[in-house]
Amino acid sequence: MSKYIKTIVMAAVAVLAVAFPFYTGAYPQSIAQSVLTYMILAVSWDMLLRTGQISFGIAGFFGIGSYAAVLSMLYLNLPPMLTILIGGIIAGAIAGLLGIAVLRLRGMYFAIVTLAVAEIFRIIMTNLKGFTGGPEGELLPQLIFQGNPYLTYYLMFGMAVLTIIISEIFLRSRVHYALTAIRNDEIVARSSGVNIFKYLVIIFIVTSVIQGMTGGINAQTYGFVTPESSFSLDYTLLPLAMALLGGIYGTMGPVVGALLLGIVSEYLKLYIPYGHLVIYGIIVVIVILYMPQGIVGLAARIRKAGARNE
Amino acid sequence: MKTSKNLQLTIVGIAAAIGILLILWKPSVLIYGLQGAGLYAAVALPMALILGIVGIINLAHGEFMMLGAYLAYWFSTQFGIDPLLAMIPVLISMGIVGVITYKTTIHRVLGAPELNQLILTFGIAMVLSQVVNLIATSQPRKLSLDYVTASAKVGELSFGTYDFIFVAAAVLFLAGLLFFLRRTKLGKAAVAVGQNPKGARLVGINVDRTYLIIFSIALGLLGIIGTLFLTSHSIFPLVGGSYTMKSFCLVAMAGIGQLKPILWGSLALGVSESFIMSFQGYGGWADIVFFAIIVIVIISRAYKRTES
Amino acid sequence: MSKLVLQSLTKRFGGLVAVNGVDLEMTEGEILGIIGPNGAGKTTLINLISGIHVPTSGNVFFDGKDISTFPAHERSKMGIARTFQLIHPLENLTALQNVMIGFMFAQGMNQKDAGVAAQKTCESLKLEHVERDVGQLTILETKKMEIAKTLACGPKVLFLDEVMAGLNSDETKDLIETVKRIAQEHNLAIGVVEHVMGVIKMLTARVIVLDAGEIIAQGPYNEVSQKPEVIKAYLGGEA
Ligand SMILES: Nc1ncnc2c1ncn2[C@@H]1O[C@H](COP(=O)(O)OP(=O)(O)OP(=O)(O)O)[C@@H](O)[C@H]1O
Numbered sequence: 001m002s003k004y005i006k007t008i009v010m011a012a013v014a015v016l017a018v019a020f021p022f023y024t025g026a027y028p029q030s031i032a033q034s035v036l037t038y039m040i041l042a043v044s045w046d047m048l049l050r051t052g053q054i055s056f057g058i059a060g061f062f063g064i065g066s067y068a069a070v071l072s073m074l075y076l077n078l079p080p081m082l083t084i085l086i087g088g089i090i091a092g093a094i095a096g097l098l099g100i101a102v103l104r105l106r107g108m109y110f111a112i113v114t115l116a117v118a119e120i121f122r123i124i125m126t127n128l129k130g131f132t133g134g135p136e137g138e139l140l141p142q143l144i145f146q147g148n149p150y151l152t153y154y155l156m157f158g159m160a161v162l163t164i165i166i167s168e169i170f171l172r173s174r175v176h177y178a179l180t181a182i183r184n185d186e187i188v189a190r191s192s193g194v195n196i197f198k199y200l201v202i203i204f205i206v207t208s209v210i211q212g213m214t215g216g217i218n219a220q221t222y223g224f225v226t227p228e229s230s231f232s233l234d235y236t237l238l239p240l241a242m243a244l245l246g247g248i249y250g251t252m253g254p255v256v257g258a259l260l261l262g263i264v265s266e267y268l269k270l271y272i273p274y275g276h277l278v279i280y281g282i283i284v285v286i287v288i289l290y291m292p293q294g295i296v297g298l299a300a301r302i303r304k305a306g307a308r309n310e
Numbered sequence: 311m312k313t314s315k316n317l318q319l320t321i322v323g324i325a326a327a328i329g330i331l332l333i334l335w336k337p338s339v340l341i342y343g344l345q346g347a348g349l350y351a352a353v354a355l356p357m358a359l360i361l362g363i364v365g366i367i368n369l370a371h372g373e374f375m376m377l378g379a380y381l382a383y384w385f386s387t388q389f390g391i392d393p394l395l396a397m398i399p400v401l402i403s404m405g406i407v408g409v410i411t412y413k414t415t416i417h418r419v420l421g422a423p424e425l426n427q428l429i430l431t432f433g434i435a436m437v438l439s440q441v442v443n444l445i446a447t448s449q450p451r452k453l454s455l456d457y458v459t460a461s462a463k464v465g466e467l468s469f470g471t472y473d474f475i476f477v478a479a480a481v482l483f484l485a486g487l488l489f490f491l492r493r494t495k496l497g498k499a500a501v502a503v504g505q506n507p508k509g510a511r512l513v514g515i516n517v518d519r520t521y522l523i524i525f526s527i528a529l530g531l532l533g534i535i536g537t538l539f540l541t542s543h544s545i546f547p548l549v550g551g552s553y554t555m556k557s558f559c560l561v562a563m564a565g566i567g568q569l570k571p572i573l574w575g576s577l578a579l580g581v582s583e584s585f586i587m588s589f590q591g592y593g594g595w596a597d598i599v600f601f602a603i604i605v606i607v608i609i610s611r612a613y614k615r616t617e618s
Numbered sequence: 619m620s621k622l623v624l625q626s627l628t629k630r631f632g633g634l635v636a637v638n639g640v641d642l643e644m645t646e647g648e649i650l651g652i653i654g655p656n657g658a659g660k661t662t663l664i665n666l667i668s669g670i671h672v673p674t675s676g677n678v679f680f681d682g683k684d685i686s687t688f689p690a691h692e693r694s695k696m697g698i699a700r701t702f703q704l705i706h707p708l709e710n711l712t713a714l715q716n717v718m719i720g721f722m723f724a725q726g727m728n729q730k731d732a733g734v735a736a737q738k739t740c741e742s743l744k745l746e747h748v749e750r751d752v753g754q755l756t757i758l759e760t761k762k763m764e765i766a767k768t769l770a771c772g773p774k775v776l777f778l779d780e781v782m783a784g785l786n787s788d789e790t791k792d793l794i795e796t797v798k799r800i801a802q803e804h805n806l807a808i809g810v811v812e813h814v815m816g817v818i819k820m821l822t823a824r825v826i827v828l829d830a831g832e833i834i835a836q837g838p839y840n841e842v843s844q845k846p847e848v849i850k851a852y853l854g855g856e857a
């Protein structure tokens with residue numbers, strides 16, 4: 001029964017998301033695209049979190065992808081779609097190299113190092129003036145799809161669907177068991193034959209590719225990169241807050257969280273243009289203190305309690 | 311044991327050699343490096359205190375310093391007092407902020423997984439910087455104080471002397487904290503709590519109150535350093551973020567629970583940073599030194615740990 | 619041929635020598651008792667064999683192969699399994715899923731086969747309520763699940779680190795029978811760490827006594843327990 005409902009709801013949401021641009025103006029559409037962007041980042045952050053590793057470096061890989069896409073187009077004249085792929089590949093390659101060293105860290109050490117690495121990327125891009133345009137960044141001569149907003153929306157939508165599918169595959173396959181075991185107790189996981197390092201590296205690369213490609217799409221949509229905007233801490237903070245609010249360790253939580261927070265914050269932006277981010281901070285604090293299982297977790301609990309009362 | 315003594319001697323030797331070379335070649339690097347090191351050490355010490363005793367890594371650390379700086383700015387512009395005098399009300403206010411923060415948030419996640427602690431303090435950092443942004447806007451603020459421009463001349467070399475105040479602050483903080491932790495009853499209790507909270511509770515120490523006091527003391531110290539920071543730097547809502555990372559780097563280098571090595575770590579970082587800054591046009595890379603060192607130190611420590 | 623051979627195995631933690639020059643051989647079908655006072659190094663010995671710790675010096679041979687530096691997951695795949703003194707059931711998973719992990723990762727089964735195999739293993743141990751969350755199991759069920767998890771790895775050598783602790787006498791008897799049956803059915807070499815000497819007496823043909831990381835005596839339990847150095851170690855450990 002509940003499976004039916006779930007499928008119907010999913011289908012309805014998908015239809016709505018596909019039809020959405022035809023019924024609204026440019027402004028809601030650009031908001032929708034930005035919500036999708038954060039949604040992808042939130043889901044990808046959660047995918048790594050399922051191993052127990054907290055990354056504060058989303059913005060780093062997002063920014064790397066953005067720069068790779070723009071620079072490969074400027075210097076190599078590649079087609080835009082290919083540059084997005086390159087954004088993902090470069091982000092993934094860097095994650096792979098970095099992961100070998102960094103994924104031996106745990107807890108606060110891993111978290112801080114990912115934050116520092118993102119800063120290092122930003123500083124490098126700021127200082128390689130001849131290559132990256134320095135603090136001013138680079139501008140693309142033309143936008144992807146000649147700036148057609150429908151197509152950029154669908155591109156981001158496609159990326160979101162892809163991310164959700166990957167996340168669900170991980171949740172339904174043996175990967176899920178490996179990650180849950182690692183998160184619970186690494187020594188037990190190792191003693192049960194789980195090569196934890198292999199799984200950590202794989203997940204780190206996959207999520208970084210996703211983040212890099214998303215950065216690439218974003219850069220191609222708006223046609224520019226700068227160190228401040230492409231590596232903005234927002235790309236780390238907002239997805240994190242969204243995933244927490246929605247509920248961690250699943251696909252549904254980050255998706256719900258991104259929809260909710262994304263839309264609410266757009267509203268808030270109209271009323272408090274500077275400092276609307278304070279709401280994110282407050283949400284993070286309140287969620288951690290009072291409902292660490294998030295909205296989806298809370299809903300599941302209520303449903304369970306209801307079922308018990310029947 | 312013995313090898314680590316030898317290693318220490320080697321490191322000290324190398325550092326001394328580098329220092330002498332620098333004095334001969336670029337004396338200003340050493341002076342500015344020392345001043346920078348003082349600031350880093352002074353900011354990092356309270357973080358080490360919280361991590362060592364309360365056992366929480368406070369990702370809002372730099373933001374609390376930023377808050378202290380803004381409070382100092384407010385007191386001194388509002389009442390027309392010298393910011394150094396404002397230090398007293400700032401110290402008190404920050405202590406109160408500490409009590410409130412501890413009671414409403416930190417206290418509740420002490421037993422929670424590290425994930426929750428990290429994200430909570432990350433959220434607090436966001437709230438602090440954004441609230442300040444809302445109230446004071448993102449426009450940088452700076453006080454122009456004449457005593458800050460004090461300078462000295464040694465031979466050919468002239469340099470600002472005011473920033474040595476950070477060195478003094480760092481040394482005083484360290485001496486004060488060591489005295490507090492080793493000689494006072496409360497401090498000794500705090501050390502016991504940091505090492506073994508359950509045991510401390512068994513012998514009748516009020517663990518929760520100790521945490522509260524330590525957290526508030528640390529924030530008070532951040533208030534002092536925030537005030538000093540204001541006197542010679544311009545401040546803006548996001549100014550604290552990088553100090554969180556830099557402090558963490560120093561604490562991780564020193565080892566959890568250690569205070570003294572923070573001084574040496576700061577010195578190394580401050581000097582290498584000012585060394586890069588001394589090359590015209592490459593100053594932008596100076597920040598990378600810090601972050602690269604964070605990454606290298608933490609990773610090499612992790613390897614050492616897994617070897618055993 | 620001996621399945622598992624330890625050669626002057628040593629582990630230091632800083633200044634502390636937790637395991638000191640241990641030589642040992644274990645053969646298939648044998649149940650070996652490992653006893654000694656608290657802090658004697660029993661758990662550390664198991665950690666060295668299963669790859670949780672890297673030895674400071676000395677070697678571990680398995681099937682004649684030197685595996686001293688192999689990572690834990692490789693050893694698990696080769697057939698070295700162990701339980702943990704402080705048990706850590708994997709939360710957010712059911713008991714069955716806990717057991718499936720070994721089948722999937724140590725034995726390389728796919729998810730479906732692992733489910734079937736785990737079900738069978740649990741049945742053979744008379745472990746019920748496998749669909750329950752691990753938090754809702756009784757102590758005996760939890761212990762059986764821990765043993766099922768090790769069997770899921772397809773062990774040839776198995777170490778049980780104080781699995782009887784916390785059980786009442788009926789439950790202990792139940793588990794002793796279970797362990798005996800496993801040893802026969804799977805033809806394993808089993809190492810049993812226990813503080814309850816009754817259990818050691820009923821289960822094992824041979825025991826080693828560790829004290830301060832060294833083997834101070836070995837042989838049948840009845841002989842070993844009479845030796846003055848063993849009595850002294852235990853008394854000293856208690857004082
Ligand atoms: N990871 C570690 N780091 C440092 N010291 C350790 C570590 N693991 C064990 N030790 C020390 O090694 C010694 C042996 O410990 P071990 O756990 O092997 O003893 P045990 O025989 O299993 O004791 P028990 O009967 O209490 O379980 C102890 O002194 C212990 O404190």
Ligand SMILES: [Mg+2]
Pocket residue numbers: 660661662703779
């Ligand atoms: Mg033990």
